Amino acid sequence: MPSETDPHECTWMAWPGGGYTLGDTAHEADVARAMWASVANTIAEYEPLRMLVPPREREKARRLLADDIDVHEVQLDDAWYRDIGPTFVHGRAASGGSGASGGFSPLGAVNWVFNGWGQQDWATWDHDALASGVATDVSGATRIDSPMVNEGGGIHTDGRGTFLVTETVQLDQLRNSGWTKQQVEDELNRTLGARSVIWLPRGLTRDSERFGTKGHVDLLATFDATGRVLVHHQTNAEHPDHAVSQQLFAVLSAATDADGNPMDLVALPAPTVLRDHHGFVDYSYVNHYVANGVVVACAFGDPGDDVSREVLAAAYPGRNVVQLDARPLFERGGGIHCITQQQPAAPAVSPR
Template identity: 35%
Template sequence: MTDLRFPGEWEPHAATWLAWPHNRMDWPGRFHAIPFVYAEILRHLARRERVDLLVQDEAAQRRAQAFLARAHAPLENIRFHIRPTDRIWMRDSGCTFVKDGDRLKAVAWTFNAWAKYDNWQRDREVAPFMAQVAGAPVIRGRRGDQPLVLEGGSIDADGRGTLLTTEECLLSDVQVRNPGMTRDAYERAFAEHLGIRKVIWLGDGVKGDDTHGHVDDLSRFVAPRTVVTVVEPRKDDPNHAPLAENLRRLKAATDADGHPLEVIELPMPGPLYYRGVRLPASYGNFYIANGLVLCPVFNDPHDRHALDTLAKVFPDREVVGIYSGDFIWGFGAMHCMSQQQPA
C-alpha cells in the first residue's frame, strides 16, 4: 500500500454522497424546515457533480423527487439509492475513499454513533454499500485485531500525507471510540489505512459539538500547505481560548514534507442557542465540490466576512452561503452531511 493516498477534498469528484432527511428526532420541533435546506443544497450541488442520494424506501424516494422537482434541482444528475439509515450524517457513517495508485478504494471504519447513541445499526451498513456502488474494494478499518471506530468528520487531509485531527475527539475520556488506543496507535492506523505520514494534533473543538471535538468544525485543509481555521476574538466566549490554542499549534506545525503551513483565519458566528442549548455553529463546516463551495451561514454579521474569506481562498469556485440556522439544531452542517467520492 505504498501508493495509498487520501485525496484532498478540493480534488475532482466523481460524486457527492448524501442521505435524504427523515429522522425527526434529530431536529425536534424544526424538522419541517430541513427538506427545504436539502433542496437548496442539492439545487446547487447537482449542477456541479453527480449526487448519490440515499432514501429510506420507494415512497421516500417519490416524495424526495417531487420536493426536489419543485425546487428546480437538476434531477437528471441525482442518482437515488434505497438504503435505510438511522441518520443522515454521511461524513461520519460513510466510507472514506482513498486512492491506491490510480485505483479507488474505500476505507470502512466501524461506526457507533459517536459513542453516544444506540441507534447506529443501519448507519453501520452505509460504508460497505457506498463501496459496492462505487466499485471500490473495501479496506476494513482495524487496530490490530480489533475494528477501528472512527468518523470522517474527525479527520481532514491535504492529499499529500498530512492529516488534521483533535485530541478532544480521539484521546479524551469522553465518548471514547477506541478504549486504550494511544496517539501513536492512531498515527500508525492513519498511515496504514490512508497513507498518512504526518498527523497534526489540535486540542479541543467548538462548544456545543455533539461529536466531542470533530476537526471539520475547526480547521480544514483547502490546498497543500494551506489551512483555514476558525477563531473567536471575544475573550468572554468559551471558544476563545481553545481556538487560539489551535491557531498557535497550526502556526508552529509543518506538513509531511517539512514545509510550514499558511494559516488563514475564519471568523466564528455569534453564539447561537435554541431551547437553551449552545449549538455548534461554525463557518468551518463548509463543503468543497467541483467548482463550488457550500458554506453554512446564520443571518449573522460575520456571514459576509466568512464568505469573502472563502471566496479569496477559492477564486476558481463559486462560494454559496446556505442558511443553516434551522439545520444546525441537528448539530451538523454542510460538511457533516456529505461525503465525496474522488474522480
C-alpha cells in the same frame, strides 16, 4: 486520501428519515427535508449527486430533489453521511482489510467502525453502521476495512499526507478504548496514507456537549486549495470558544506538514452571534464543502457571512461561493460539510 479540492466523481449524501434530525413536529420535519434538499440540489448543479434514502421517505425526497440526483433506497438511522459513509482513497489498497488485495486499485473506500459518535445515549446506529457499504459497492471501490472507530468529520487532509485530528475523537475511550496516538497514526497511515498527523486538543464547546460529536475537526480547521489551513477564529472573549481558538492557533503555529514545512494559517472569523436558545453556538464557517467549481458554505444571517464569503473566495479561486442558511443544520448538530462526502475522480495517471 486526496484533498477535498481535487476533482470529484460525485458527492454522496443521506436523506433525513427519523429521530431528532426530523424533529418532533411536521413543520420541523419539513424544515429538515428542505435543508438537505437545498444542499443536494446546489451541489447537483456542479457535479453528480447520489442520495441514500430510507424507503419510507422516497416519495418526499423525490419530490424535493432535482431529477438528475440518483436515489438509493436503504434503511438509515440518521443522515450525516460524512460520518457514516466511507472515506475514499487513491492508489494501493491497504493490506489486511477485508477485500483489500494489496495491489494497485484506482479507488479504495475505507470503511470505519461507526458506533454513534462514541456510543451516545441518544443515538442509534444499527443501520448507519452498515451505510458505508452502499457507496463502497456502487462506486466499485476496493473495500478497505478498518478496526478503528472513526468518522469522516473527524479528519481533514491536504491530500499530501498531512492530517488534522482531535484528541477527543480518535482517543475517545468510548470509541477506541486503550488506543494510543501511535496506534491511531499507524492506522491512518495504513488506510489513508497519512505521513504527518497533527493532534488538536479538543473541539468547539457545544460540539463537546451531550448532543455533539465530542470534537470533530471539520468545525475547527480545514485545508484550502493551496494547502493553507483555514482556522475557526472566535474573537469574542465572552464565548468559551475564544480559548479554543487560541489553543488551535498555538498548536497549528508550532506544527509542520508532512514535508516539514510550517503551517500557513488563515483566520476564518466566527459569526458575531454568540448564543441561541440552547446556549453558546458552535456556528463555524470552516464547515463548508468544496465540490467541482463551487464552495457550498454556511451562512447564519450574520454580518460575518460577508466576511467569510471573501475569505473563502480567496481560498478557493475559480470556484463559486454559494452560501446557504445552515442554522437548521446546526440546530440538529452539524453543518453542510457534515452531510456530504466526496468520491474523488480516478487519478489521471496510475502509480507505477
